[in-house]
Amino acid sequence: MALDTLMQQMVNGITLGGMYALIALGYTLVYGIMLMINFAHSEMFMAGAYVGLFTLTGLTNPKLVGSGTVAFLTKNGIGLVLLFTIVFLIAGVAIGLLGVIIERTAYRPLRNAPRLAPLISAIGVSIFLQNAVLLWVDSKALPFPQVFPIVNIKIFGNASISTLQIFILVSVVLILIVLDTFVSKTRIGKAMRATSQDRDAAGLMGVNINTVIALAFFIGPALGAVAGIFNGMYYGTVNWNMGFLPGIKSFTAAVIGGIGNLRGAMLGGFVLGIIESLAAGFLATGYKDVVAFVILILVLIFRPGGLLGESVVEKV
Amino acid sequence: MAGSKMDIRTNVQSKGWSRGKIAFAIFLGVLVVFAPVLLQGFQTMSFFVRVLGIIGIYVLLALGLNIVVGYAGLLDLGYVAFYAMGAYAAVILGEKFVTAVQMISNVGLRDFLVSSQFIVMLPVAAIIAALTGLALGTPVLRLRGDYLAIVTLGFGEIIRILATNDFLGLTKGAYGMMAPVAQPLGLSQLQLLPVAIPAIGFNFIFSVNLYWYYIVVLLIVLAVFVVRRLDNSRLGRAWVAMREDEVAASSVGVNIMTSKLWAFALGALWGGLAGVVFANAQGFVSPESFTFMESVFIVTMVVLGGMGSIPGVIVGAALIAGIPEMIRGVAQSPLLAGVIDPTLASAISGYRYLVFGLLMVIMMAVRPQGMIPSTRRAQELHPEDEKVLEEEDQSLWDLKHGADRSEHDL
């Protein structure tokens, strides 16, 4: 009896963790290269969910695209794949560009400023974006249309996994593999790693720092947008302040894994998601965040650089 | 300029004050003491006294956090935890104190003690907050910069969640708690002295808002005094050394752990004091006053004002806490009732956070070192900012040789 509940909580936790991992990647990419906590990242997640919602609503509105198209896009497998590919692409690219624009306007002038200046600028961007959505889009929470066919599949006793959870997990794992390969195998990926190790030396070796930073600010927000759409599909709503909680959780996940380390962010995301689900399921829901933060503190006391982070070397 | 940047000797502040500075200080003192009286006297302006009081609480918080962020160079994203500790201590222990005092049979003494409970609570809450700072600091201060930041963030959230969940039956959870005593010491006596000049519509009554405003101002004066002394003390110099280079500092005999713990405890203390004032001025404490965003705002005040700079931090706190209220106050004040349409006024005050966010970005782009940067900090080497410094030197070199920096980024 308890075993299938445990299984179910693991399924919940891994799905949640997958979304945390996607957002955490954005934090860690930017931190690795810029050494800054991109506070506005949680708003990329929120904005992504909105763009995804509007694209999806637009593409499933018979008045806009014709009822035949809607039927094709929603009623059969190929149509659905096409529909969600378009939705994720549009949102990812739009939010990626938003990230680049923000970097260009708000962070680049601060590249040589004291270390906390970009943090404050990022907080400003975050407040601005939240209020922009609140004032110009909608102050209410909007329901996310349930286009994706959700079927629960029994896996063990009473425990089940839904088609949506499978879709999210498979997508997250694919994205992680692609990103990992991109960063470790391609030329521009190498440039990114070089920049994160030593920006100046990389610059001297012929790496275009601005391109690398812009790329980090494209990929991170784009992944955040994808996570935002998953979040909308999974929980069924989008809201102007939806980014805040997942934002600090994912930042925590990035730190648990070792901030600046891509695989660390992925691991941290899953670890945090599972801990939260188990804490909510077997302790008290009200204390799940306390458990998450206590685990964070414990991890850092015993491994000050995070789970996969390099051990901290004091600078001399 | 370039020479002074390389000079790592700390700049000993000159003791002599110029005439202009003295005049400015006197003017400022007069303004701080009498402007609220003037505001209180005119009904339409009287709410600014409350806004000033809230600004004062944030100034106190920012001065406290400045010890941690500005002096010791540790990023604390959970400073609100100490504020919450102070506020809850003031309410929970204040209540106990009032109950205990009720046993005194002498009515005069009893009433005096009851109304002065918050004065007793000030040191108590300060100590509790400082001890909390030590308790949190001891295990985690070994952590490097941003790791420490996230741990403090977590700690701030833990405190808030515990308060929400009525931890150990202490906090009444989401219901919140009323402050033990409504009328603080001496207020009723002060209220016996109304001044009215009907000809100009001036009608002054010593309001409860004004009372707490002056209490906050006294605490700020104390904080500025203590912080200045700290800055020039052995401990202050240890912080400077530590901030510049931990390894070098420890090799010349600075105990890093002790210095950091002192910074944490001394920073937390002011948070606790601000909490006591907040709890009593507000008359009510509930967990929703101590969210993560509060911590973020306090950090913003310190950075925007100028880390390590007392006037900077004060200006930063006044602006961040004051601007949204001022926009609202001016937009919706009956003063402008004839000038702007009420719908427009509502719209303006609805847009104030949007504008505020934008201003933060612009401010940082224009003055990344803060509005009034600390002169000492500007002259230091920062271990974490080594790269930055190199780049700064490089750009200086570029400037001299007329080269465009962007050409280096190939």
Added chain:
Amino acid sequence: MSMGKFKKYLSVVAVLAAVALVVTGCGASTTTTTGGGTSTGPVSVTIGIGAPITQGATALGLGMERGAKLAITDMNASAEAKAAGITFTSTTGDDQGDPKTGVNVANQFASNPNLVGVMGHLNSGVSIPASAVYSRANIVMISPASTNPALTLQGLKNVFRVCTIDSVQGPAAADRATGDLGKKAVFIVDDSTPYGTGLADEFGKEFTAKGGKVLGREKTGDKDTDFKALVTKIKATNPDLVYYGGVYNAGALLSKQLKDGGVKVPMMGGDGLYDGQYIKLAGAANAEGDFATSVGLPLAQLPAGEKFTTEFKAAYPNDEIAAYDAYSYDAATVIMKAVLVAAGKVTAAKVTSPEGRAAIISAVAATNYTGITGAIAFDAKGDTTNKAITLYVVKGGVWIPFVK
């Protein structure tokens, strides 16, 4: 260097001096306008609307603003207001659901010489400290939504509310659940707000007293969206009802996730769930069969209710009626009716004077008015005596009164 610094100081001094001048100047100029304001035309007085507009539960806050503004429009068009020579305007104070900001708003309202009363606030955590400010200024305050019992237990004469307190609504819901609905085992969830916690506490007590079994009690956050782990936990206890103390934003998501997770039992809640947005957010199929209690009789059963719905649709075609719109309408109307009564006693020009404000407070205390949410009168503490609770159920994608 020092010269430049001196100049900088000088400029700061100049700015501060200018501010001081403006401030004093403004103060003086206001008095002249007030002095000249005792003319013959209708007297314009202001109702303060205190609600979260830019932060916090903005959907509810904006609803409060809508409701109160609609009431003001109606009142201004009415014969009684015209006869009394008073026009009402409103000023919205955005409290952001934050106690500190709420008290700032309260002070600003108190400093407005034209203010006759405050319709607000939403959060109990804001209403309680703000009520003390209004009390000092002798301004009447009617909350349409704050249900924390402590609000009216402070002994303040100027504080009222038109919503019912948790200790009435919670037990009533539990009686219906155990009685009409025949539920025996409930899992209780709250949203950690004073409203949700109080409601859930009271529901649980009565449910146990009526012989039902409480299988579990969990706290969530009012901004939470992830209830998957909680749903799994609830599923394992196998309840026949889930009770949620909280507001529809998060409540709708819990209902949706419960059904997604295979917990096919109805969810029940208080007036915080009774909102069209609940069905939209949860999805009509998921919300089908969910219950909510609300204060007063159903809008459709009251003549004023139907009128309100039509008027609302005309004024705000893009908005749904939110949980507290109708209460806010009633709260604002009660204040305005009291102002008119007070105007009869002390003349219209003097309603904002100290004796006018005192007359408004006593007129509110003596209110006997049938509003949209039912008959409104206040007991000695300032709580509404309207204790009629209606049970609603979602059927065919809309809330309808439950009939056994």
